[in-house]
Amino acid sequence: MTLPLSILLIPLALFLLFFVILSLINIAHLIKFAAFDMGGFWACFLFIAGSALFLYFAWGLISSIDWRAPVQFSLGGWNQIPSPQ
């Protein structure tokens, strides 16, 4: 069975969705219940800045891969891209 390598990005996309939802819940908690001091604000800022920085570097690594390359899923040669016919 041959599929594009980009199929590996599906779990990442699903996890990113989960990550964003959890982050928004946490940030909402901090904004709602800790707005009376600056600690909550700085925690949100550091978390968002850290996440953005990490995703920026991750994007740099991800974009260097050719995700359109076909992948042959079989028991033998699972770690190879099929050569063009």
Add this chain to the structure above:
Amino acid sequence: MTLAQLIKQKLYEREVFKLRRHPITFLPHILLLLVLAAIPVGLYYFFAANFPGLLTGQISYPALLILGIIYYLAIWEFFFTEFVSYYLDLWIITNDRLIGIEQEALFARTVAELDLYKIQDITSEVKGIFPTIFNFGNVFIQTAAEEGRFHLKNVPDPHNLRRKIMDLAEEDRKYHVKTGDGAI
């Protein structure tokens, strides 16, 4: 939301203390984050030395990269959730009440309060090497109510806090006797 809104502050009420757990109690979470963040680095060198093909494979490299990204985002999110839980655990002591707000989990929040004049007994404890060095511990507040004890966990300077709460409770008791308010 302001603090006054959060606790529905009364007109004559003023905030005396706002307490969180001692910052040193959050240190294990920071150390755990650092250890968890170091694991993939160790695995990278292990694979590079023993299975170099995995790090250059046309499928294994992207797969490991995605796994690594998910792993780091997961531990970052876990750390942030722990911080929110630490930061939103709060005890507010006013000249009238003690309000305990605990963020037990992402979707579990408990708010409890007691009137200072109802306090019967306060116990403070500092147990262990780190609590003794950094001067933090627990304060247990006993009231006449059936709910039992109010527990201030890992708060800084618990013995001094106990004395101050006792003084505030005594003042509040005098106030309630004078105004004839409350069942004393």
